[in-house]
Amino acid sequence: MPGTTQDDGPPGLLRTGGRALADLVLPRVCAGCAGPGAVLCPACRSRLTRPRLAEPRRHPPGFPPTVAAGAYAGPVRPAVVAFKEHGVAELAAPLGAALALAVAAVLGGLPPSPGPVLLVPMPSAPAAVRRRGRDHVQELAAHAVAELRAGGLPAGSVPLLGRTGRTRDSAGLDAAARRANLTGRFRRLPARLPPGCRLVLVDDVATSGATLTEAARALTAGAGSPDAGEPVVAAVVAATVRRGPRSAPARAPATFTVRR
Template sequence: MTGSLLREVGSALADLVLPRTCAGCGLPGHLLCRRCAALFARPHLAAPRRFPEGFPPTVAAGSYDGRVRPAVLAFKERGRAELAGPLGTALALAVAAVVSAVPGPPPRRVLLVPVPSSAAALRTRGRDHVRELTARAVSELRAAGVPAAQARLLCRRGRVRDSAGLSAGERRANLAGTFVLRPAAGVVDGALVLVDDVVTSGATLTEAAAVLAARTRPGSPPVLGAVVAATPREPVGQRSAGFPGGSGTPFRRTR
């Protein structure tokens, strides 16, 4: 509570000293201008170029290119924590879209599981940006009547090398064994949605989903994914009726 209040006060003071500009295009007077904000309201199935085996059905609110990319980087790497508001709202849209695409009745609970950042990333940024996005997304979903909650079921162990320049297979191997369940995590009842800021190769969500799948009840929906943005890689000949402008195929309930 105190940390959140301090961030709000800091943001307000910054507005007095520095002019607020759109994180996407630089237009003065906005966190995100109307045109840039609209780019975060285009839910579609994330489509890595080579789907890793076990990649969870994942919806992205926008495409990680153009004006979306600098906006995400401003929040993630450049300290613009106030962007948790609009980007968290975008994440909520992606969560709602992926959950609604699962056949059958709506789940009794929707549990958002933030992908944990590495210890090195937390030290560098001084904050857990994915948890900030998750908290905002939960608030938005609850306001819309969705029974959502944040569930910190995963943690990281060990170290991984920088994934820049690695192939999809190399990224998966680099992450093997990285995610583990927290000691208090038991069998979970409800829809599990892994959430992150961006998906590129899909290796991170695939590894995390495999760990979570071991704690779902028989007959539960599959582990799902939702992100703010995904690297745009349209598969040929696949269009989904579930998402306007999206790609992919409908989901089925599986273990």
């Protein structure tokens, strides 16, 4: 698939082989709580079965309705980091299943569509792909698609977004700086989409909301496409928990109103 980066060179093969060898030699512990047993124990998995609306602390204008499978806190955070930054490939299955749950939940807030559901992975920066040896969001999307199909939902994945220029590392940036760093950094790629399809942006985590907001803006810029005029929604494995008082009454998990 265009845009997919795989461990297809010697460095990637060495990384993959090294991880497999480590799994054989070292005792397996949960990536979330560090308890012995599965790569993600049942208790930590259960934290990713609680769909909720992602609510950034400073809600950026244009932030798409986004559902997270769980909170980016407690043992969920080290599990996501282990998959994303430390190459714990076995976590792709449980985290992908969590992403599929979030996709199903966000679709529940939309009217039925006759076409398939197409997941649009957030494109990783080229430098990050080279450092990690893979595109972790595409891996999550592939597992989520498999889960959705197993549940009887027609689904696929399409690399519909590309990056333009360079961005700074977002670590340490506040919400305003993240938005400025990402402005104009995504573009919609040409693709033939089936009529009536539903596009869902997918990513591993939502924090400030800046990335998904800018991606949604780029996605809706393709006037005349089969999905033109359709609401943009998103799904993530986990989202940061909003702190402090709310300005409006809390809604039930995974419910929202789409205004056309």
